Amino acid sequence: MHGVLTIAATEIRIGLRNRWIILSSMILLAFALILVLLGSAPGGEVKTDAVTVVVASLSTLSVYLVPLIALLLSFDAIAGEIDRGTLQLVLASPVSRGAVLVGKFLGHVAVLGIAVSFGYGIAGIVTYLANGGGELGALIGVGRLIVTSIILGATFIAIGYIASASVRQTGTAAALAIAIWLFAVVLYDLALLGGLLASQDGFFASEVFPWLLVLNPADAFRLYNMSAIDAAAVGSNLGGGAGSALPISGLATMASPVIWAGMALGLSTFILKRIRP
Amino acid sequence: MTEIVKARNVSMKFKAVDALTDVSLDVAPGEQVALLGHNGAGKTTLFRIMLGFIKPTAGSISIAGFAPGSNEARRIVSYLPEQVAFPKMLTGREVVRFYARLKGAPLDDVQSVLAKVDLVDAADRRVETYSKGMRQRLGLAQALVGKPALLLLDEPTSGLDPLSRQHFYELIADVARQGGSVLLSSHGLSELEAKTDRVAILRNGRLVANGPLAALQDEANLPVRIRVRAAATAIDKVHAEIGGGRINGASVELFCARGEKMRILSKISGLGAKVEDVDVAAPTLDEVYRHFSKIGVDEALRGTL
Numbered sequence: 001m002h003g004v005l006t007i008a009a010t011e012i013r014i015g016l017r018n019r020w021i022i023l024s025s026m027i028l029l030a031f032a033l034i035l036v037l038l039g040s041a042p043g044g045e046v047k048t049d050a051v052t053v054v055v056a057s058l059s060t061l062s063v064y065l066v067p068l069i070a071l072l073l074s075f076d077a078i079a080g081e082i083d084r085g086t087l088q089l090v091l092a093s094p095v096s097r098g099a100v101l102v103g104k105f106l107g108h109v110a111v112l113g114i115a116v117s118f119g120y121g122i123a124g125i126v127t128y129l130a131n132g133g134g135e136l137g138a139l140i141g142v143g144r145l146i147v148t149s150i151i152l153g154a155t156f157i158a159i160g161y162i163a164s165a166s167v168r169q170t171g172t173a174a175a176l177a178i179a180i181w182l183f184a185v186v187l188y189d190l191a192l193l194g195g196l197l198a199s200q201d202g203f204f205a206s207e208v209f210p211w212l213l214v215l216n217p218a219d220a221f222r223l224y225n226m227s228a229i230d231a232a233a234v235g236s237n238l239g240g241g242a243g244s245a246l247p248i249s250g251l252a253t254m255a256s257p258v259i260w261a262g263m264a265l266g267l268s269t270f271i272l273k274r275i276r277p
Numbered sequence: 278m279t280e281i282v283k284a285r286n287v288s289m290k291f292k293a294v295d296a297l298t299d300v301s302l303d304v305a306p307g308e309q310v311a312l313l314g315h316n317g318a319g320k321t322t323l324f325r326i327m328l329g330f331i332k333p334t335a336g337s338i339s340i341a342g343f344a345p346g347s348n349e350a351r352r353i354v355s356y357l358p359e360q361v362a363f364p365k366m367l368t369g370r371e372v373v374r375f376y377a378r379l380k381g382a383p384l385d386d387v388q389s390v391l392a393k394v395d396l397v398d399a400a401d402r403r404v405e406t407y408s409k410g411m412r413q414r415l416g417l418a419q420a421l422v423g424k425p426a427l428l429l430l431d432e433p434t435s436g437l438d439p440l441s442r443q444h445f446y447e448l449i450a451d452v453a454r455q456g457g458s459v460l461l462s463s464h465g466l467s468e469l470e471a472k473t474d475r476v477a478i479l480r481n482g483r484l485v486a487n488g489p490l491a492a493l494q495d496e497a498n499l500p501v502r503i504r505v506r507a508a509a510t511a512i513d514k515v516h517a518e519i520g521g522g523r524i525n526g527a528s529v530e531l532f533c534a535r536g537e538k539m540r541i542l543s544k545i546s547g548l549g550a551k552v553e554d555v556d557v558a559a560p561t562l563d564e565v566y567r568h569f570s571k572i573g574v575d576e577a578l579r580g581t582l
Binding site: 001003006007010013014018019084085086088089090091092093094095096276277 | 325329331348351352354355356358359360361362363364367371375376378379381403420439441561
């Protein structure tokens with residue numbers, strides 16, 4: 001346990017020193033503020049809380065940005081440390097390999113958590129104040145978005161470890177991480193869309209598609225956030241359209257990224273235990 | 278006394294390469310052993326086996342009676358890889374403290390090992406500002422922290438200037454005095470400066486020599502070189518008297534076995550005024566090492582290294 005916390009604390013310290021945290025906070029904040037400015041116009045029109053509109057836009061933003069930041073954080077964790085010779089030192093010390101990975105995981109999730117909390121937190125408060133207050137309850141939506149974004153990020157951090165542990169070169173791990181991102185958040189949805197268009201009898205749309213949607217942690221994250229806010233009021237296409245046909249709904253959809261994170265951590269620990277540095 | 282390292286007939290086969298063949302090596306508590314060999318001779322492979330990173334394909338090895346890589350073994354072993362790059366953004370003190378925590382060593386140790394490797398003044402600077410020698414010393418500091426019973430150092434003196442090298446050997450002598458064993462690897466004997474108790478030489482994965490330096494010198498039985506500078510005009514007489522080969526018109530050079538040395542020297546001193554100067558050179562450590570590692574074409578090799 002001591003080793004886990006030591007490794008986690010060092011990852012956070014490195015994240016602060018190499019400006020990872022500040023940089024990713026800034027990126028998230030910049031995108032969020034752009035959405036805030038663009039999102040304020042329709043908010044007034046449909047009489048929805050401005051903050052709620054922003055949360056809806058931000059959850060779509062999260063689907064793209066958070067996995068990317070998470071993978072960029074984690075792809076170097078094992079392959080890079082072997083390259084630099086520091087993992088050999090850590091593995092030679094009396095800390096188990098499982099503890100090494102859990103420590104890194106906690107540290108990286110904390111780094112991502114700080115960045116997401118700052119970026120979205122500030123954007124949420126700015127929106128709230130810019131629209132002259134309003135219901136405080138809308139801020140809960142921001143909190144929910146932050147928490148679920150961190151869970152989504154944790155999933156992709158763990159998936160990044162698989163990439164990092166299964167190759168020897170950092171460069172290969174980076175390429176693998178980008179491929180994972182491209183597949184999970186871009187190509188997967190396109191493929192599902194293609195499937196919907198191609199299926200004639202509707203069996204795919206009603207029986208297979210909802211499961212495939214929930215299977216992808218990024219889509220599950222979006223579904224949860226869309227259904228959690230008053231989807232009808234915002235006029236969300238995804239939550240409103242697919243919501244009725246979903247096999248699971250509400251908080252249960254978040255089980256998808258959590259299960260993925262657990263499986264990915266387990267698999268990367270398994271690979272790490274077999275690494276011969 | 279129980280051995281800290283006990284390797285029996287260890288062999289390691291990678292796909293097509295026999296990295297180690299039938300290596301048996303013991304290290305006693307408080308002993309300093311140097312593992313010599315050229316690149317690819319199997320030194321790092323042996324270290325990786327001792328750390329439990331890889332399992333030997335044949336033979337057995339134990340660290341203080343425990344299996345390499347087991348929790349008990351990892352608790353007493355410290356390692357310094359040949360090349361290690363610590364996170365640039367951390368300070369030297371943070372790096373050492375990190376490894377002290379992982380090893381469960383008291384944090385008071387951090388300051389004392391930093392003092393030992395002479396990094397106290399730079400301890401709160403970031404590693405990115407360190408020179409190569411300082412990084413090497415930082416690596417040594419993390420290995421020393423926690424008073425390990427066995428220090429495994431892979432080429433610790435490469436890249437150190439002679440002065441820091443001397444300081445380094447003082448440090449590991451200190452470790453040995455406190456009962457810790459040190460196994461370090463090196464390219465050549467000359468780098469060791471005869472500072473370790475015992476020398477083991479690996480050639481292509483086989484242990485070709487294992488003993489104290491003096492014993493190796495005896496075993497190699499390399500000739501002693503004697504160079505005699507004759508007084509002006511006396512060169513022909515000197516040459517006729519003691520034989521050998523003439524060099525540069527005024528000197529004679531001859532090689533003899535170690536047992537012959539005194540007899541020849543007394544003959545030379547009998548020549549009296551005909552001899553201006555005598556230079557006796559015992560085989561250098563490099564020559565002894567070359568004898569055991571038998572790198573035939575080594576003149577050309579050394580030029581490129």
